[in-house]
Amino acid sequence: MRDAGRASGAGHDEVDRLVAAWRRERPDLDVEPMEVLSRVSRLSRHLDLARREAFADQDLDGWEFDVLSALRRAGEPYQLSPGQLLRETLVTSGTMTNRIDRLTSRGFVERLPDPADRRGVQVRLTDEGRSVVDAALEALLSRERQLLAALGDDDAGRLSALLRGLLLPFDAPDGS
Template sequence: MTTPEQLPIDRAEEISRAWQREQPGLPVGSIGILTRIRQAAKLLDDERRRVLAVVAMDAATLDLLSTLRRSGPPYRLTTRELADRSLITAGAVTQRVDRAQGEGLVRRLPPEPGTRAVEVELTAPGHRAVEEAVGGLLTYEQGLVESLAPHEQDELARLLTILLRDLSARARGPRG
């Protein structure tokens, strides 16, 4: 059995110890959390990109198609709703829709009389593509977190929710 002393020091621990040595008293507690989150995000992003390449889809297209698919029948949202739900700009939505429309995955519907709101709708090929991509991706990604017991997964999700709420509130708050 491996003891904690035998485990290799991870990068976050190495950075934290170096700062403690170089500037004793410097608050380094966040390093163990934020550095690991950044490292995990990078690894997860790389894995997602690799898995999506198998189904010839990029993350931005998956996000667009998934957002439409999760909206429920008739799988249609305005470009404003897409921007809000995807946390991206209107310009980014336009680029994503243009690309997906060119591939036949979505279609733009003309605005209703008296409005300027353009709706985007998932096509049958788009529906099939997102079903295939999401099914395989979520099954694969579940495997990535199975080193944690189910109760640990729930606890990590709960703690990350708290952190993200606070970070979101800070990002929306006054800048000083």
Template sequence: MDHEPDAVDAIQAEWRRERPELDVSPQGVIGRLHRVAARLTDELTTVYDRHGLAEGDFDVLATLRRAGAPFERTPGELAGHTMITTGGMSKRIDRLERAGLVTRRASETDGRGRVVALTERGRAAIDAAFTDHMANERRLVDELDAHDAAELERILTLWLGRLGA
């Protein structure tokens, strides 16, 4: 073992004792990945909170900002680019609209469609939040040396591709 024993090691030891016929080694990867993801979510949402944004708010505003000028997308496009369901998207857009961060208007190409756009206030909010978000992600990734970070990115990219994500 090339690390200090942790909670995952303890869980695996208990399962090895209780179910010695099973290979519990996958828990070493999955269990730690799950714990890292939960810690990262906590670290990321702390920055969003400082900007008055929930994780989904940040996602929507960032997706609009990445679209480039005029910083707009349909609700369906927003749902496709985020982890938010179509039903959840409508509520999220309502809240962002009430906060003055986005506007909604009829589509010029689809009579029944709607378009969501960043307001100037929304663009300023996501630009400030994204700047802090990138500094936070840099701080988190810098817990690894550059080689390990690049190797982890390579492995995760490969794994996601194989899982069909």
């Protein structure tokens, strides 16, 4: 892996410079993990910026997109219980209540009685919320394509498979 970038004819990036400096200063350490994970970290920063820009085009915060997209992915009638939204977005119930309140005030969602539980509610995406989340998704995908533009389809597929392999243990139900 040490010379992978050079072997493929790729140029040097900032991570190459950092890794070379660590190898010079700490030759006793194996710094190869940095070659992958420092690049993942840098790409994550670029993705965060792309997300903020895409969502700003629709006057959305990232958390708003997360909640609206969970509802949109649920399919017709685009509604979930607050508990289901908690599981989809990994936030606390107090945080979710606040988020639903704010999205309701913006006209993106509405609360409806839960027909299966008199005490419960369902949160449904409004037509306006659906339009906003769809536009934000299109803008995000456009920016994500730009981030991946240097890769061909085959390379993008291989990278996706490799990253999936790295993430699977973290996504396991028991966390192991």
